[in-house]
Amino acid sequence: MDSFLLIGILTLMAVGLIVLYSATGANMSKVNNQIINMLVALVIMWLVANIPLQQIMRLALPLYILGLILLIGVALFGEINNGARRWLNIGVTRIQPSELMKIAIPLMMAWYFDKHEITLRLKDYLGATVLLMLPVLLILRQPDLGTALLIAASGFYVLFLAGLSWRIIAGLVISAAASLPILWSIMHDYQRRRIMTLLDPTQDPLGAGYHTIQSSIAIGSGGIVGKGWKNGTQAQLDFLPEQSTDFIFAVFSEEFGLIGNTILLFLYLIVIARCMVITANASTQFTRLIAGSITLTFFTYIFVNMGMVSGILPIVGVPLPLISYGGTSMVTMLLGFGILMSIQTHPKLVKT
Amino acid sequence: MKRDVELRNHPVELHKFRIRLFISACFVLVLFLILYVRFYYLQVSQQEHYHTLAEANRISISPLVPNRGLIYDRNGRALAQNYSAYTLEIVPNKIQNLEAALDELATIIEITTTDRQRFKKLLKESKRFKSLPIRSRLTDVEIATFAANRYRFPGIEIKARVLRQYPEKEIVSHIIGYISRINDQDLEQLERNEELNNYRGSQHIGKIGIEQSYEKQLHGVTGFEEVETDAAGRSIRVLSRTPSIPGNNLILSLDLGLQEAAEKAFWRSSWALVALDPNNGEVLAFVSKPGFDNNLFIGGIDQENWSLLNNSIDRPLNNRALRGVYPPGSTFKPFMALAALELGKRSPEYSMSDPGYFSLPGVERRYRDWKPGGHGRVDLYKSLVVSCDTYYYSLANDLGIDNIHSFIGQFGLGKKTGIDMEGEVSGLLPSSAWKMSRYKQKWYAGDTISVAIGQGYNLTTPLQLAFATMIIANNGKAYLPRLVKQIQNSETGDVEDIPAKLLYSLNLKPRNLEVVKNALVDVTRPGGTAAKAGANAAYTFAGKTGTSQVIGIKQGERYNEKSINERHRDHAMFIAYAPAENPKIALAILVENTGTGGSTAAPIARQVFDYYLLGKSPEATVAKLIEPAEVHVHDHL
Numbered sequence: 001m002d003s004f005l006l007i008g009i010l011t012l013m014a015v016g017l018i019v020l021y022s023a024t025g026a027n028m029s030k031v032n033n034q035i036i037n038m039l040v041a042l043v044i045m046w047l048v049a050n051i052p053l054q055q056i057m058r059l060a061l062p063l064y065i066l067g068l069i070l071l072i073g074v075a076l077f078g079e080i081n082n083g084a085r086r087w088l089n090i091g092v093t094r095i096q097p098s099e100l101m102k103i104a105i106p107l108m109m110a111w112y113f114d115k116h117e118i119t120l121r122l123k124d125y126l127g128a129t130v131l132l133m134l135p136v137l138l139i140l141r142q143p144d145l146g147t148a149l150l151i152a153a154s155g156f157y158v159l160f161l162a163g164l165s166w167r168i169i170a171g172l173v174i175s176a177a178a179s180l181p182i183l184w185s186i187m188h189d190y191q192r193r194r195i196m197t198l199l200d201p202t203q204d205p206l207g208a209g210y211h212t213i214q215s216s217i218a219i220g221s222g223g224i225v226g227k228g229w230k231n232g233t234q235a236q237l238d239f240l241p242e243q244s245t246d247f248i249f250a251v252f253s254e255e256f257g258l259i260g261n262t263i264l265l266f267l268y269l270i271v272i273a274r275c276m277v278i279t280a281n282a283s284t285q286f287t288r289l290i291a292g293s294i295t296l297t298f299f300t301y302i303f304v305n306m307g308m309v310s311g312i313l314p315i316v317g318v319p320l321p322l323i324s325y326g327g328t329s330m331v332t333m334l335l336g337f338g339i340l341m342s343i344q345t346h347p348k349l350v351k352t
Numbered sequence: 353m354k355r356d357v358e359l360r361n362h363p364v365e366l367h368k369f370r371i372r373l374f375i376s377a378c379f380v381l382v383l384f385l386i387l388y389v390r391f392y393y394l395q396v397s398q399q400e401h402y403h404t405l406a407e408a409n410r411i412s413i414s415p416l417v418p419n420r421g422l423i424y425d426r427n428g429r430a431l432a433q434n435y436s437a438y439t440l441e442i443v444p445n446k447i448q449n450l451e452a453a454l455d456e457l458a459t460i461i462e463i464t465t466t467d468r469q470r471f472k473k474l475l476k477e478s479k480r481f482k483s484l485p486i487r488s489r490l491t492d493v494e495i496a497t498f499a500a501n502r503y504r505f506p507g508i509e510i511k512a513r514v515l516r517q518y519p520e521k522e523i524v525s526h527i528i529g530y531i532s533r534i535n536d537q538d539l540e541q542l543e544r545n546e547e548l549n550n551y552r553g554s555q556h557i558g559k560i561g562i563e564q565s566y567e568k569q570l571h572g573v574t575g576f577e578e579v580e581t582d583a584a585g586r587s588i589r590v591l592s593r594t595p596s597i598p599g600n601n602l603i604l605s606l607d608l609g610l611q612e613a614a615e616k617a618f619w620r621s622s623w624a625l626v627a628l629d630p631n632n633g634e635v636l637a638f639v640s641k642p643g644f645d646n647n648l649f650i651g652g653i654d655q656e657n658w659s660l661l662n663n664s665i666d667r668p669l670n671n672r673a674l675r676g677v678y679p680p681g682s683t684f685k686p687f688m689a690l691a692a693l694e695l696g697k698r699s700p701e702y703s704m705s706d707p708g709y710f711s712l713p714g715v716e717r718r719y720r721d722w723k724p725g726g727h728g729r730v731d732l733y734k735s736l737v738v739s740c741d742t743y744y745y746s747l748a749n750d751l752g753i754d755n756i757h758s759f760i761g762q763f764g765l766g767k768k769t770g771i772d773m774e775g776e777v778s779g780l781l782p783s784s785a786w787k788m789s790r791y792k793q794k795w796y797a798g799d800t801i802s803v804a805i806g807q808g809y810n811l812t813t814p815l816q817l818a819f820a821t822m823i824i825a826n827n828g829k830a831y832l833p834r835l836v837k838q839i840q841n842s843e844t845g846d847v848e849d850i851p852a853k854l855l856y857s858l859n860l861k862p863r864n865l866e867v868v869k870n871a872l873v874d875v876t877r878p879g880g881t882a883a884k885a886g887a888n889a890a891y892t893f894a895g896k897t898g899t900s901q902v903i904g905i906k907q908g909e910r911y912n913e914k915s916i917n918e919r920h921r922d923h924a925m926f927i928a929y930a931p932a933e934n935p936k937i938a939l940a941i942l943v944e945n946t947g948t949g950g951s952t953a954a955p956i957a958r959q960v961f962d963y964y965l966l967g968k969s970p971e972a973t974v975a976k977l978i979e980p981a982e983v984h985v986h987d988h989l
Contacts, residue, residue: 161372189546210413220394220402234406254406258395265384272380280373288369296376303383310390 001049002278002344008271009322009337013038015252015264016323022230023244023251023325030244030325037327041334048338052346053287056339060111063104064131070097071138078142086142098139098147102332105135105151106297109158110289125164132156143188146316150304154297161292162285195314214239215250216311226257244325246317249309268302275337278344287343294336301333414579415553418572419514421599421842423528423562425608426634431524432563434514438495439488444475446507454486457508460501461494463487470654474533488515488651516556516650520608522643523615526671527606527773527835529561530646532653550574556650561671562602562835565774569839572599598842605634605837610964614639617959617970620946624672626818626833627939627960630929632852633822633831635771636937637960640676642668677779677811678942680765681898681949682739683927684806686824686868688747689732691759693864697750700867703731710745712797719745719801736871737880739897741805748804753795756803757783762858763820764830765812770855771833779816782809807901817927817940824872825894825929825938827865828858872896873932876954882926885954891965894935895928895957897949900942921945926953930961937964 017031017038024030048056070088074097079087088095109128116124132155139148160169184192218234227233232254234240243251253261275295282288298321305320307313319329394402423432440461447453454471457463467487474484490498490510498510516531518524534542534557542548542557551557552574558564575596579589614625614637627637642664648657661669670676692698708726709718721727721741727734735743748756761767766781780786782803784795802808812820815833823830832853840847872894876886881897900923926949929938939960941953959970 157376161369161376163368163372216394217402217406219391220398221406223395223399223403253391253395258391261388261391261395265388269380269384273377276373276377280370285365292373292376296380299380299383303387306387307390310387310394312386312390 001046002274002341005271005274005278005337005341005344008267008274009334012267012271012322015267016248018229019248019252019255019323020244020325022232022255023235023248025236026230034325037330040327041330044331045334045338045341048335049341049345051342053284053339053342056107056342057111057114057286060104060107063100064108067097067100067104068135068138070095070100071135073097075138075141086144096328098135098142098144098151099328099332101135101139101151102147102154102297103335105132106154106158106290106293109155110286110293113158113162113289114284114286122168125159125162125168128155128159128162132159143191144317145187145191146304146318149316150297150300150318153300154293157293157296158289161289211241211247211315212308212311214241215247215309218250218254219310222254222257222260224258226253226255226260229255231255246305246315246319246324247309248324249306249320252323253309268299272299275340278340282343291340291343294340298333298336413576416575416577416593416596417514417553417555418574418596419598419842420516420531420556420572421566421570422601423570424601424603425606425611426604426837427607427609428603429608431518431520431528431604431606431608433517433519435517437488437513437515438490438510439485439513439515440490440494440498441483441485441509441511442471443483443507443509450475453505453508457486457505460497461487461490466654466656469656470652473655474652483509483511485513485651488513513555518646521645521647523611524606524608525561525643525646526640526673527561527604527638528646529563529565530559530649531556531563532559532649533651552576559649560775561646561773562604565772566602566836569602570599573597601840601842602836603838603840603847604835605629605636606638606835607636607964610637610960611639613963613970614956614960615641617956618943618952620943621666622672622944623942623953623956624676624814625939625941625956625960626673626815627937627964628818628822628831628833630822630826630829630831630935630938633833634837634852635833635835636964637939638673638835640670640672640674642666644668671775672942672944673814674771674773675775675777675813676942677777677813678923678925679808679810679900680806680812680817681900681923681925682741682805683817683896683898683925683940683949684760684765684804684810685736685739685744685898686872686896686927687760687763687765687820688744688751688756688804689736689868689871690824690860690864691751691756692732692747693867694860695751695755695759698732698747700732703729703734704743704746706730706740706742708742710742710749710801712749712801715798717798732867733871733874736868736896737874739875739881744804745801748800749797751800753782753784753800753803756800757781757786762830763823765816765820766810767816769815769819769833771815772835776815777813779813780809780811806898814940814942817925817942818938821927821929821940822938823858824865824869825935827862828860830855830857869894869932876928881950882928882954884950885958889958889961891930891961892932893928893930893957893961894932895926895954897954898925898927899923899948900925922948924949924951924953926950926957928954928957928961930965937961 017034020034021031074086074088077088079089086096086098088097108131112128112131113124132152136148136152136155139151214234218232218240221227221234222232230236232251234254235243235251240247240250252264272295275291275298279288279291279295282291301318301321304313304316304318305324308315308318319326321329321333419434422430422434425431444450454463454468463486471484471486495510518528518530533555534551538557539548542551550571550573554571554574558567558570563570573596575594577593578591610627614627621642623639623641625637625639626635628634629636644661693700706721706726706728708724709720711718719741722739726742727738727740730738730740730743732743734740761781766779768776768778782799787793787795787799787809799808803810819830819833832855834850834853836850838847838849873892874880875895875897876882876889876893880886882895886893886895922945924943924946926941927939929935937960939957941956943952943956946952962968963970
């Protein structure tokens with residue numbers, strides 16, 4: 001276990017519980033639930049941290065294939081909920097295979113580049129891109145834009161860190177810009193509305209624009225010092241939507257102000273910095289890539305969530321890591337940190 | 353595979369990686385900086401602005417619920433209207449002990465057990481943060497009393513609401529249907545259709561009947577207003593306002609007077625009547641008895657009334673005219689007769705000798721006529737006037753089931769008519785292909801024999817029979833039956849006519865139609881099966897009696913319900929139109945469990961025609977329950 005990283009994580013979790021207590025209107029049962037979520041996730045992190053990396057490496061391909069099969073299963077037999085087909089009923093329980101992909105994609109791509117390390121050529125990057133795009137397209141069709149983008153990002157980070165040439169990156173950026181109209185045409189209506197609403201939230205104040213308007217008011221009215229814990233009127237009077245999950249940052253921001261935001265960003269930055277140090281010191285291509293991807297994905301969650309809550313990104317339903325209420329994302333996050341800790345504590349590959 | 357760890361940490365490669373990582377770190381810092389700038393903008397530069405919005409005067413956006421459109425009959429008589437009233441409403445999750453609060457409330461305002469039961473039912477079906485009515489139509493005294501005691505009841509409020517009312521209650525309950533509180537299923541449906549935003553603030557939605565089928569027209573468009581509120585949530589000032597657009601008014605083709613006349617013409621429960629205008633398909637009357645007080649459903653029906661309605665042996669909630677399926681019995685014969693003439697299987701001149709039964713060639717079994725000993729020599733004309741079964745047994749055998757299916761199918765039997773009301777059922781007009789796919793059995797010649805007289809697998813709704821009758825009456829024009837005649841914009845008052853829709857025209861030979869129609873006129877004259885009903889009519893009218901058997905029906909599980917099992921008597925059927933030479937009204941009548949069409953159903957038609965054509969109101973309770981005038985037994989099973 002990396003105690004430096006652990007302290008950072010626990011501090012953020014503590015902040016999360018404090019905000020959650022306020023955001024739920026002092027609902028202890030929800031706070032207790034979240035404590036259980038955290039404990040479960042911490043145990044999983046501890047377990048993963050104690051597994052040597054090459055054992056985790058062996059799981060890369062099977063996990064990826066399993067995830068892909070489940071995603072195809074969702075596309076064919078998934079349950080429709082709120083117009084999206086994301087869940088698969090496997091008899092005993094319902095699962096959301098896109099969650100699994102959040103870990104499986106960086107693992108698989110890091111494994112792939114590790115295999116092709118000596119001969120890294122353009123076709124290897126193409127192969128990796130195919131590996132990435134298969135699940136991304138499947139998730140995009142569910143439709144789950146937020147998760148698809150995050151998974152695409154985590155894969156892109158691997159490509160980038162593996163040394164994808166700048167020319168190709170520039171080409172990708174240009175072609176991405178060029179494909180925007182195509183993307184727009186295959187988007188679902190509600191996705192388009194979200195983007196339109198970002199440009200002008202007042203267009204639809206009762207509908208999609210409501211979230212952005214109310215969370216901006218919450219953050220802005222917090223001012224420099226904030227309104228104080230449990231005193232956020234936007235949060236306490238139920239103006240904020242999803243205030244214990246995706247929009248919990250608005251509650252935090254309203255009650256603790258710019259000072260609180262500074263401290264929170266700083267805490268996140270410390271955790272990210274520590275992760276980057278671990279990444280820089282990792283001993284193999286595989287561990288470097290996986291550690292780098294996990295670190296940058298963690299950052300992406302933070303940026304996308306804070307960006308959408310503060311009104312500079314469209315609303316895509318991404319939780320704030322370690323703070324938002326919910327077990328699934330907590331487990332996924334800490335699983336990632338477990339891998340990082342394993343890299344830190346098992347620095348050398350055991351020869352096989 | 354054995355690998356050299358040192359090779360993997362090749363300095364050049366590691367260096368390249370670290371450069372990339374460094375770039376990533378810069379990327380992270382830049383984006384965090386962007387976030388920070390945004391926070392600074394919101395919380396420092398714009399703090400004042402947002403502070404105003406949030407703290408001193410919070411803006412709340414409240415929906416403005418549109419007034420629901422009204423419903424009138426064709427003469428402007430109100431069938432569904434709105435009224436304003438004060439209701440006492442409770443938000444359940446704002447109250448710690450609901451029972452205690454209700455008890456205390458009952459000490460100052462009258463709350464009956466029924467109110468409580470209804471409230472409990474609502475509570476189960478609704479989200480905890482929704483405002484639910486415990487009492488409606490508060491009197492001025494009650495409002496004053498509550499206002500004075502308001503401090504004692506946090507979470508309970510008086511609200512001004514626009515409520516729905518159905519002044520005609522039972523008479524049109526099956527047509528109008530009702531609105532009721534939006535439940536979770538409705539919400540899901542609205543979300544799927546992306547209409548949820550338009551229902552913010554709406555409490556009710558059409559559940560059945562016209563209220564359901566024309567929900568989009570009636571509901572209107574929800575507006576919203578931005579209101580400045582103080583810290584306690586009281587509104588101070590309206591900032592901006594997008595007014596709601598009230599729902600459209602509907603003007604039905606229904607003639608309420610005719611509907612009432614039909615109701616008065618027959619006192620017994622469990623019957624149905626559908627009357628159409630043969631010139632355009634407008635529904636003039638649409639009776640399904642018994643009805644129910646649809647006002648009961650608006651605020652949520654209480655348990656007691658619900659079980660009363662739901663468990664009643666007469667099934668008042670069942671829309672018989674639209675959803676009841678019955679064998680058409682002998683009302684099927686005019687269509688058989690037309691099939692015979694059009695397909696050239698019989699000529700009007702052909703006659704046969706009726707010994708009182710029919711046997712398939714080489715089979716012992718006898719299919720008996722309702723009249724023991726038979727009707728003597730019978731031609732097509734006589735077969736309709738006296739309703740001879742034997743003629744049709746032999747005819748059906750010559751036609752074959754698939755000819756019957758395809759020809760009579762053109763009259764809409766066994767199909768949904770497409771009327772503008774949801775929930776229509778299709779019934780069944782059997783064919784050999786149908787039997788194969790349904791029972792994996794081939795069609796037997798014997799099956800056709802019972803189909804000939806409208807029994808066997810045949811199942812039609814009263815609406816379908818009226819539709820088919822209309823097509824005969826107007827010489828082959830299939831107009832879409834419709835209940836809504838006009839839609840009125842409730843703001844401008846502009847009325848938009850819904851034009852008659854001719855679905856298709858049948859190319860029937862005038863001569864063949866004439867033969868059949870002449871026979872149908874003589875059904876209501878001396879010697880015909882509906883002679884009594886036709887006696888001394890001031891106009892000519894054409895009709896056909898029928899009797900639909902209840903026992904021995906294999907199809908239609910409806911009849912297997914235990915409440916109905918005790919009721920094995922035949923159903924009386926009658927189809928008719930008038931005046932015969934220039935029809936203005938065509939109808940079908942079904943009376944459950946009373947015997948014959950001629951004695952019970954036909955007199956209702958006469959009353960309805962007298963009202964519609966002559967303006968004569970019906971004498972109260974005409975038909976005696978059972979008149980053993982004509983014994984009409986189909987023994988063919």
